[in-house]
Amino acid sequence: IDFQDNLWIGGSWKGLEKAIPKSQEFKIKQLVSEDSSPEEKSTRSLLLMNDGRLLVGTKDGFVHLLDKEMNEIRKWDAEYPVYDMYQEKNGTLWMASKEGGILEFAKEYGPDNLRFDYKRYVQGPTFYSPIGNKTYCIQDDHKGKLWFGFFDESLSYMELDDSERRFI
Numbered sequence: 001i002d003f004q005d006n007l008w009i010g011g012s013w014k015g016l017e018k019a020i021p022k023s024q025e026f027k028i029k030q031l032v033s034e035d036s037s038p039e040e041k042s043t044r045s046l047l048l049m050n051d052g053r054l055l056v057g058t059k060d061g062f063v064h065l066l067d068k069e070m071n072e073i074r075k076w077d078a079e080y081p082v083y084d085m086y087q088e089k090n091g092t093l094w095m096a097s098k099e100g101g102i103l104e105f106a107k108e109y110g111p112d113n114l115r116f117d118y119k120r121y122v123q124g125p126t127f128y129s130p131i132g133n134k135t136y137c138i139q140d141d142h143k144g145k146l147w148f149g150f151f152d153e154s155l156s157y158m159e160l161d162d163s164e165r166r167f168i
Helices: none
Strands: 007-012 015-019 043-048 054-058 062-066 072-077 082-087 093-097 101-105 118-121 135-140 145-150 154-159
Touching: 043 093, 054 082, 093 145, 101 135
Parallel strands: 043 082, 082 135
Antiparallel strands: 007 015, 043 054, 054 062, 062 072, 082 093, 093 101, 093 135, 101 118, 135 145, 145 154
């Protein structure tokens, strides 16, 4: 948002877009107070979950759970900034974190909290470990694979039905 309250959006095939707010058509959700640091204010990822709630990852390493009206329910410290998120149809959540690798959250989580049981996959000694810890992107290919993009380390994928969670 610039000093004239215009919203600049970078993310479409058209390049940079400018949205000019009129009356109540735009709503900006502040996740922290106005005097917070830029890291706390800076959003890195957003996921509209299967149940209509939002998960928002901020640069300070927190993930915020918002209800459908954008009220914060809870926030959770992921320890590292989360740059992308994906939710399977069965509810399992995946998060790509910078420096923290890949997080997998069990599909059984409380309706109003972020008390997830999760596994963290980081670059490791085994051949089938992720190839890096700076994970920036998760993409489903609709054929049973999740693809992961890493900063300076290339791509890998994982078969969703592979219980061993091998990264290829």
